[in-house]
Amino acid sequence: MQSIERLVLLGTGLISGSFALALKRARLVKRVVGVGRNIENLERALELGVVDEVSTDAAQAVRGADLVLLGTPVGQMGRLMQQIAPNLPVDCVVTDGGSTKQDVCALFRENLPRHLAMCVPGHPIAGSDLSGASAAQFGLYEGRRVVLTPLPENDLLVVEWVRQLWVSCGATVYEMSAEQHDGIFSAVSHAPHLLSFAYMNSVLDRYNAEQCLDFAASGFRDFTRIAGSHPDMWRDIALANRDSVLGDLKANVAQLNHLIQLLESGRGDELTGFIQRASRARIEWGKPKKG
Amino acid sequence: MQSIERLVLLGTGLISGSFALALKRARLVKRVVGVGRNIENLERALELGVVDEVSTDAAQAVRGADLVLLGTPVGQMGRLMQQIAPNLPVDCVVTDGGSTKQDVCALFRENLPRHLAMCVPGHPIAGSDLSGASAAQFGLYEGRRVVLTPLPENDLLVVEWVRQLWVSCGATVYEMSAEQHDGIFSAVSHAPHLLSFAYMNSVLDRYNAEQCLDFAASGFRDFTRIAGSHPDMWRDIALANRDSVLGDLKANVAQLNHLIQLLESGRGDELTGFIQRASRARIEWGKPKKG
Numbered sequence: 001m002q003s004i005e006r007l008v009l010l011g012t013g014l015i016s017g018s019f020a021l022a023l024k025r026a027r028l029v030k031r032v033v034g035v036g037r038n039i040e041n042l043e044r045a046l047e048l049g050v051v052d053e054v055s056t057d058a059a060q061a062v063r064g065a066d067l068v069l070l071g072t073p074v075g076q077m078g079r080l081m082q083q084i085a086p087n088l089p090v091d092c093v094v095t096d097g098g099s100t101k102q103d104v105c106a107l108f109r110e111n112l113p114r115h116l117a118m119c120v121p122g123h124p125i126a127g128s129d130l131s132g133a134s135a136a137q138f139g140l141y142e143g144r145r146v147v148l149t150p151l152p153e154n155d156l157l158v159v160e161w162v163r164q165l166w167v168s169c170g171a172t173v174y175e176m177s178a179e180q181h182d183g184i185f186s187a188v189s190h191a192p193h194l195l196s197f198a199y200m201n202s203v204l205d206r207y208n209a210e211q212c213l214d215f216a217a218s219g220f221r222d223f224t225r226i227a228g229s230h231p232d233m234w235r236d237i238a239l240a241n242r243d244s245v246l247g248d249l250k251a252n253v254a255q256l257n258h259l260i261q262l263l264e265s266g267r268g269d270e271l272t273g274f275i276q277r278a279s280r281a282r283i284e285w286g287k288p289k290k291g
Numbered sequence: 292m293q294s295i296e297r298l299v300l301l302g303t304g305l306i307s308g309s310f311a312l313a314l315k316r317a318r319l320v321k322r323v324v325g326v327g328r329n330i331e332n333l334e335r336a337l338e339l340g341v342v343d344e345v346s347t348d349a350a351q352a353v354r355g356a357d358l359v360l361l362g363t364p365v366g367q368m369g370r371l372m373q374q375i376a377p378n379l380p381v382d383c384v385v386t387d388g389g390s391t392k393q394d395v396c397a398l399f400r401e402n403l404p405r406h407l408a409m410c411v412p413g414h415p416i417a418g419s420d421l422s423g424a425s426a427a428q429f430g431l432y433e434g435r436r437v438v439l440t441p442l443p444e445n446d447l448l449v450v451e452w453v454r455q456l457w458v459s460c461g462a463t464v465y466e467m468s469a470e471q472h473d474g475i476f477s478a479v480s481h482a483p484h485l486l487s488f489a490y491m492n493s494v495l496d497r498y499n500a501e502q503c504l505d506f507a508a509s510g511f512r513d514f515t516r517i518a519g520s521h522p523d524m525w526r527d528i529a530l531a532n533r534d535s536v537l538g539d540l541k542a543n544v545a546q547l548n549h550l551i552q553l554l555e556s557g558r559g560d561e562l563t564g565f566i567q568r569a570s571r572a573r574i575e576w577g578k579p580k581k582g
Contacts, residue, residue, distance in 0.1 A: 145506070189507075189511065192515075195514075198547050199482075201569050203479065208474065212475050212478040212479050220480065223513070226513065227572075228570055230570070239554070249547055251493045252547065255490070257544065263529060272522050274492065277491075
């Protein structure tokens with residue numbers, strides 16, 4: 001397959017850095033340029049061999065690039081697209097690693113309207129509490145999933161190339177519409193993050209919050225792990241995928257109100273049924289998948 | 292310290308079996324009797340050396356006992372207390388491992404009213420997804436916490452003895468009122484379990500539930516781990532600690548409604564603040580404790 005001459009990472013962190021490392025290991029990239037605003041992070045990326053060159057100027061960096069990966073939070077992508085638009089080589093492929101896809105599609109249309117054949121929106125499913133270039137690792141994408149949500153304007157050979165690059169990183173690649181993607185990830189990722197933040201705040205509001213936190217154990221630890229996630233990133237995701245997220249939050253409030261009614265009226269059998277439904281499905285989900 | 296001649300486990304599972312194993316290792320118990328309804332489980336407990344003798348008859352088993360541990364779900368404890376009341380030696384200490392304490396205190400008062408000096412309610416904080424005698428382990432309580440919620444009627448020497456037994460199992464023992472206990476554990480254990488059940492059900496209600504579950508990853512895995520918990524046990528806990536749990540569920544609904552408002556009106560800064568508050572507290576909580 002065709003290898004990359006000059007890969008430019010706009011945002012040099014866990015997601016983009018691990019992509020670069022995996023491609024280096026697969027000998028599919030000659031030169032990696034790390035772009036960012038945090039000089040210390042860029043120097044660390046250079047030191048660790050995640051990138052071969054660093055820059056704080058996205059517009060300059062993309063000159064001569066054949067692949068650009070947008071690896072910043074989605075909230076910063078529009079401005080970056082504007083910056084690179086004048087210098088972007090006509091045959092340069094652009095992709096991204098954002099957690100929401102309808103908004104990224106809209107950003108591509110708005111900011112790179114003459115380049116849409118080459119812009120392939122993507123979402124590698126490899127979240128982590130860690131961030132920054134120093135968290136990048138060769139094997140992050142092994143056995144992980146990557147979702148691509150191609151635009152109707154996409155050159156099919158370009159989509160296929162991006163797909164193969166992710167496969168070379170060890171990932172399994174799926175294609176779906178941006179709308180489907182955002183619905184699914186609202187349900188199983190964005191909404192649970194917001195529910196975990198809301199729960200954490202409800203504990204903090206208690207008069208005996210400190211004592212409660214002192215006695216919190218493993219159930220609390222796991223339930224709230226995602227509540228420690230990055231505020232700016234999750235604000236961006238919540239706002240970007242607002243309609244889906246609102247639907248899921250409201251569905252949750254409805255479930256909770258139903259549960260409150262069952263408890264208030266002491267309907268033990270229905271309460272058992274409510275819990276059984278959840279418990280069975282979670283146990284089933286946790287079993288090793290076939291095939 | 293005074294060792295136990297005959298320890299009777301009413302309910303032979305993870306919690307009671309691990310208590311017996313730890314006391315055996317500390318050479319603090321001579322004979323352990325495992326009582327239960329599941330013959331297969333009792334035979335397994337005997338085979339594994341968790342108990343020395345088994346019985347399906349609680350009333351007979353407590354003859355000659357000097358310590359009885361109620362290790363069943365709280366919903367079964369009242370009936371067991373009634374069964375053992377006629378045969379309970381006057382100097383036999385009774386304790387329990389239930390996750391709620393106001394209701395267990397009430398059950399002691401109701402069913403063993405002439406024995407209250409010897410009844411010490413307790414809650415070892417060592418939950419696990421596992422259950423049954425075969426899950427019992429010597430070291431389960433090492434470094435764990437045990438909360439005792441003594442009755443005003445308790446003989447102080449008896450409370451001290453129970454405390455020392457748990458310390459011998461490797462646990463750190465705390466004392467508080469049953470009311471304090473139930474408020475704290477509603478906040479950091481009971482409510483999160485119910486929230487996780489409710490969230491799981493909201494995903495199952497989606498038209499594309501199967502596809503959502505297929506793409507669910509590590510955030511979902513941790514957030515819903517406790518949704519796989521045992522339905523009967525958690526129905527009992529929810530009903531037993533109903534007032535506290537209802538308060539916490541309603542506080543959660545209020546947080547979610549606030550979050551929904553922030554999203555609907557696109558108040559990005561307040562949304563950041565909302566997430567930051569939760570995220571900072573969770574990161575702080577996850578740091579190793581001092582002292």
